[in-house]
Amino acid sequence: MARIGAKNTTGWKATIAVAMSNYIEAGSIIAIATSLGFWQAEFGFSDGFAGLLAALSANAFGAAIGAIIGGPLCDRLGRKFIYTYDLMVYMVGVLIAAFAVNSGMLMAAFVITGIAVGAGVPASWTYIAEEAPSEKRAAHVGTAQLAWSVGPAIGFFLAALLEPLGLFGSRIIFVHLFVVAFITWWVRQGLSESKRWTETNNVRTQNPSAKVLGGSGFRGLFSRKKNITALIFLVGVYGFWNTVAGQAGIFMPRVYDAAGFTDSQQQFFLQSFLWLCTVIGTYFGFMALADRMSRRLLYFIGAVMGIAGWVVLVYVPASTGTMFAFAILWGLASGIGAQAFYGLWTAELFSTGYRASAQGFLFFTARIMVGILSYGFPVWLTTMGLHGLGAILIAILSVSLLVGTIWAPKTQGKTLEEIEEERYGSEKETARV
Known part of the structure; x- marks a missing residue:
């Protein structure tokens, strides 16, 4: 099986196979978002427990734990080690969710799934960037963002279609994630290891006393x-943006309720449309332009559109036009915004010896930030109202806009080796492997 896959799973096909981690991550979050109300009604838990479930899931703390473990393991044992085994853990988690009969099983499912997601995502972003040609690195990295966008588009569409089935429909969505994860795991068996990681690892294993440009691991x-x-720069870019996006991903139905848009099936269709806009923004925006035009300008455009979307949702009276305006603005902005640039810049700004560790640490930090807000979000939305909480979300997005626009790095068109040489080559001392 592995030999057959190895002949076929190369180039763009390999990129897509690895990028599916992002489909699975986003799919998990949307499955939770669309089912949380059904679980709450079935098991009778409070808004506080709903917030705890969200905080411990793939949307926040669960993914944070997986990332801080998976990132360093990815640097030490290889990219392929992580994306070979993490999906096995993921499949266990979504199956437990699909057949959960009480809140304890649901909690366990969300935590297990979250850990698997957190371990897999840093490996996928790192592998894609390392294998991509320098002149098309953004296009390849954007494939991960594209998969992350397709996941919610399909997830919300399925939720809308299955909404009349209630909780049973939500269980079907978790089963669908199991099937996608299994297919992805099967295809990945034919993937080769990252060439850049292999070269760095060979230096370490063949000559343990040798030094590698930039060092390795957390050290x-x-x-x-x-x-x-x-x-710090990337936390400012991604951590702050993702704190808002994380709430939108898992609590958006509640936000729509607070805005006066209360029909759940219509909410799911609107969210599917929003994520379709993200797919369009990713493909025709980030993937098509980030290797060719000013990345600073492209980032600024996306960040401004995202803020404009939330201003419309929070402060303009609810109507069909308002909801579609938010969906278009926030959807397109998410396609060309902070997450895609985070995946690109994290790969470019760190040495091969700790590229995945940096991804893991940043993903950990971002998910912790999401988890802190997620824990209280359902309660604060009730007590503060959309205007009060929405103002905080807009302020958080503004931090991301300023940091990314002002300090955008000049790495476009350079190979990862050229960037490493520029950043570390001038240093007289380099860390031991």
């Missing part, structure tokens, strides 16, 4: 001021 990552600066 190399945190030993340089320029890495700390890059981490």
Whole structure:
């Protein structure tokens, strides 16, 4: 099986197979978002427990734990090690969710699924960037963002179609994620290891006393001021944006209720349309333009559109036009915005020896930020109202806009080796492998 896959799973096909981690991640979040009300009605838990479930899921703390474990393992054992085994854990989690009969099983399912997602996503972003040609790196990295967009588009569409079935329909969605995960796992068996990681690992294994440009692992990552600066920059870009996007991903039906748009089936169709806009923004925006035009300008456009979408939703009276305006603005912005640039810049700004560790640490930090807000979000939405909580979300997005626009790195068109040489080659001391 592996030999057959190895002959076929190369180039764009390999990129797509690895990018499916993002479909699965987003699909998990949407499955939770669309089913949470049904679970709550079935098991009778409070808004506080609903927030705890969301906080411990693939949307937040569960993914954070997986990322902080999976990132360093990906650097030490290889990219292929993670994306070979993480989906096995994921499939266990979604099956438990599909057949959950009480809130304890549901909690276990969300945590297990979240850990698997957190371990897989850093590996996928890293592998894609390392295998992509330098002149098309954004296009290849954008494939992960595209998969992340397709997941919710399909997830919400399925939720809308299956909404009349209630909780049973939600269980079907979790089963669909199991099937997608199994197919993805099967295809991935034919993938080869990242060439860049293999070269770096060969240096370490053949000559343990040798030094590698930039160092390796968390020790190399945190030993340089320029890495700390890059981490702070990327938290400003992705961590703040994702804090808002995480709430939109899992609590959007509640936000729509607060805005006066209360029909659940219409909400799901609107969300499917929103994510279709994200697919369009990703393909025709980020993938088509980020290798050719000013990345600073493209990032700024996406960030402004995202803020404009939330201003419309929060402050303009609810109507069909208002909801579609929000869906178009936020959807397109998410396609060319912070998450796609985060995946690209994280791959470019860190050495091969700790590229996945940096991804894991940043993903961990971003998901912790989401989890903190998620824990109280359902309650705060009730007590503060959409205007009060919406103002906070808009302020958080504004931080992401400013950080990414002002400090966007100049890495476009350069190979990863050229970027590493520029960032680490001038240093007299390099960390040991």
